Every structure is written in structure tokens, then in C-alpha cells.
Amino acid sequence: MDHEELQRRFATLTTAHLADACIRARVPVRCASLTAVAPGGRLAGRVAPAVHAGSVDVFLEAFERAAPGDVLVVDNGGRTDEACVGDLVVLEARAAGLAGIVVWGLHRDTADIRAIGLPVFSLGAIPTGPLRLDERPPGALEAAMVGEWTVSREDVALADDDGVLLIPAAAAGDLFPLAETIRDAERRQADRIRLGVSLREQVGFGAYLQARSGQPSLTFRDHLRAVGGAIEE
Numbered sequence: 001m002d003h004e005e006l007q008r009r010f011a012t013l014t015t016a017h018l019a020d021a022c023i024r025a026r027v028p029v030r031c032a033s034l035t036a037v038a039p040g041g042r043l044a045g046r047v048a049p050a051v052h053a054g055s056v057d058v059f060l061e062a063f064e065r066a067a068p069g070d071v072l073v074v075d076n077g078g079r080t081d082e083a084c085v086g087d088l089v090v091l092e093a094r095a096a097g098l099a100g101i102v103v104w105g106l107h108r109d110t111a112d113i114r115a116i117g118l119p120v121f122s123l124g125a126i127p128t129g130p131l132r133l134d135e136r137p138p139g140a141l142e143a144a145m146v147g148e149w150t151v152s153r154e155d156v157a158l159a160d161d162d163g164v165l166l167i168p169a170a171a172a173g174d175l176f177p178l179a180e181t182i183r184d185a186e187r188r189q190a191d192r193i194r195l196g197v198s199l200r201e202q203v204g205f206g207a208y209l210q211a212r213s214g215q216p217s218l219t220f221r222d223h224l225r226a227v228g229g230a231i232e233e
Contacts, residue, residue: 001172003045003069006156007099009176010044013183015158015165021179022167030149030166034102034121037110040161041119043100045071046169047155049144052076052084052105054133058140059089065141068097071157075144076105078123082130083108087116094118102157102164104146121159203227 001009015031022029036042048070050062062072072093076084085101087109093101100119107113107122108129143152151157151166158165167175189202200206208223 001169001176003067003099006044006172007069009180010042010158013176013179015160015162017179017183017186018158018165018167018175020182021175022165024182025171025175025178027167027171027175030146030151032104032147032149032164032166034104034123034146034159034164036159036161037107037120037122037125038114038117041100041121042160043071043102043119043121044158045069045099045156047071047073047144047151047153047157047166048098049073049075049141049152051137051140051144052130053136053140054130056089058136059085060092062141063092063096063098066096066098069099071099072101073144073146073151073157074101074103074105075146076103077145078147079105080123080126082106082128082132083126084130085120085122086129087112090116090118090120100157100159102146102159104144119159121164 019029019031048062048066050058050072052058052074074085083106085103085107090101090113094116103122106124106126107120108125108127110125113120143150146166149166154169156167156169156172189199192202193199203224204227208220212218
């Protein structure tokens with residue numbers, strides 16, 4: 001899936017839709033509770049990884065390798081004692097044509113970043129930059145950690161108000177149509193609730209309770225799959 005199609009398809013979806021699609025497709029759900037610096041921010045693009053060791057040079061080198069539409073994914077080990085991304089890095093990312101930045105760590109220059117307008121997601125903000133300069137680890141531009149997950153250029157980063165989701169680029173062609181199906185089912189259910197048809201009625205919850213009484217191993221998720229519900233995946 002190329003950058004334009006990825007942006008177009010994600011524009012009508014949420015990370016929740018795609019996370020549910022991963023569950024249904026038995027693709028590992030790799031997500032992180034990161035927050036947009038500017039509320040309402042969204043991004044989608046191929047991962048451009050960079051492991052921070054105290055200097056911005058690794059980001060500048062990542063921009064040299066990145067393609068327009070990529071997302072810089074910064075691994076700062078989830079540190080909360082320093083910011084590793086500020087306004088100059090964000091400006092340079094925008095100039096390089098990147099779609100946004102995901103930071104497994106903190107940022108600073110919040111007001112300036114919001115004014116720049118490039119989507120940035122992080123664990124939060126702190127005034128100080130790095131007070132260290134460590135040796136760059138091997139493969140610093142090949143893979144990055146986001147929470148417990150390792151990502152590379154073979155992955156796609158998606159982010160919105162719910163956080164960041166990381167999916168294999170090779171699976172995007174299957175996951176997006178599935179997410180769209182889930183989205184449409186949820187919209188139909190929401191419309192019917194507004195018209196007075198409860199969710200319990202729509203999913204046959206009474207029938208599920210009755211069936212479960214005779215088959216204790218029956219899960220609600222199994223029942224939902226049988227009736228086409230989408231509220232859990």
C-alpha cells in the first residue's frame with residue numbers, strides 16, 4: 001500500500017478499528033499509549049526508526065534515508081528525565097516531507113511544535129534536553145522500540161487520539177478492508193441504538209445468555225462473530 005492510499009484509507013478509520021482488525025486477523029496488536037502534542041493529531045506512514053543516544057545527529061541521518069510520507073519513530077527508551085525531540089527536529093522532519101513523529105520518550109517546545117503543525121506523539125513533555133551523550137548502539141537506524149515492541153521499516157505507524165498502533169506493512173492490504181468492515185458494522189449498530197434498538201437486542205444478548213447456560217464454554221466473542229457484531233474486535 002503506497003503512501004497516498006495509506007493516508008486516504010486511514011482518513012476514514014481509527015486506530016481502534018485497525019486494532020480490532022488485527023485481533024480478527026490474528027495479527028499481534030502492537031500499540032502504545034502515546035499522546036498527540038496537538039489534540040486531534042493523526043498520522044500514518046512507514047516507520048523510519050531512530051534510536052536516540054543523546055544527540056540529534058541520528059535524526060538528521062534518519063531524514064537522509066527517509067522517503068516522503070514516512071514517520072520518524074524515536075526510541076529514547078521511554079525515558080522521563082529528558083526530552084529528545086524539540087521544535088528544530090520537528091521543523092526538519094516537516095521540511096523532509098515526513099508525515100509525523102512518534103517518540104517513545106518525551107518532547108519539549110510544545111507551543112512551537114503545535115504551531116509547526118506536524119503531528120507528533122510522545123509520552124509527554126519536559127523542559128530539559130539530554131544531559132548525556134552515549135555511544136550510538138548498532139542498528140540505531142534499522143529498528144526502534146516503542147514500549148515492548150520492536151519496529152522497523154517493514155512496519156507502518158498509525159496514530160490518533162487513542163494512541164499509536166504499529167502494523168506490518170505487508171499486512172496493511174488485508175487489515176484495512178477488514179477495519180472498514182468493522183467500522184461500517186459499528187456505525188450501523190450506533191445508528192440503530194439512536195433509533196431505539198438497544199445493543200442487547202441487536203446482538204441477541206438474551207439468546208447468548210440462554211445458549212451459554214447450556215454451553216458454558218461459549219464466549220461472547222464467539223457469539224458476536226456468529227451474529228456479525230463488532231463491539232469487541
